[in-house]
Amino acid sequence: MLDQSKHDVFQAISDPTRRSVLKLLTEKEMSITEIAEHFPISRTAVNKHLHILSNSGLVRSQRIGRETRYTLNPEPLKEIQNWLAFFEHYWDEKLATLKKIVEESNV
Structure with a gap:
C-alpha cells in the first residue's frame, strides 16, 4: 500500500515556490524565518511548503534551540x-x- 504521508518528489518540485526554496537552501542552512523573508507569502504558507519538501526527502530539518534549521538534501x-x-x-x-x-x- 502507498504511504500517503510521503510526498512524491515530482509533486514536491511542481510548485515554483518550493523550487525557489530548494534553490535558497543550496546556498546555506536557513531557518523558516530566513526563508520566509524571500517570499511574499506568510510564514505559515512557507511552513506548509517546507513540510511537503521534508516529506519528499528534499529537505532535512534540525531543531537548534528554539528554531528549526533547514538544509537541502539533493539525493x-x-x-x-x-x-x-x-x-x-x-x-x-x-x-x-x-x-x-x-x-x-x-x-
Whole structure:
C-alpha cells in the first residue's frame, strides 16, 4: 500500500515556490524565518511548503534551540534526473533528425 504521508518528489518540485526554496537552501542552512523573508507569502504558507519538501526527502530539518534549521538534501533529485535521462535518447534522435533536415535544405 502507498504511504500517503510521503510526498512524491515530482509533486514536491511542481510548485515554483518550493523550487525557489530548494534553490535558497543550496546556498546555506536557513531557518523558516530566513526563508520566509524571500517570499511574499506568510510564514505559515512557507511552513506548509517546507513540510511537503521534508516529506519528499528534499529537505532535512534540525531543531537548534528554539528554531528549526533547514538544509537541502539533493539525493531524491536523482529520481528526476533518472527519469529525464530516459528521454535523452529521444531528444538526441529528434535533434539529429532536425539537423539533417536543416543541412539538407541549405544545399
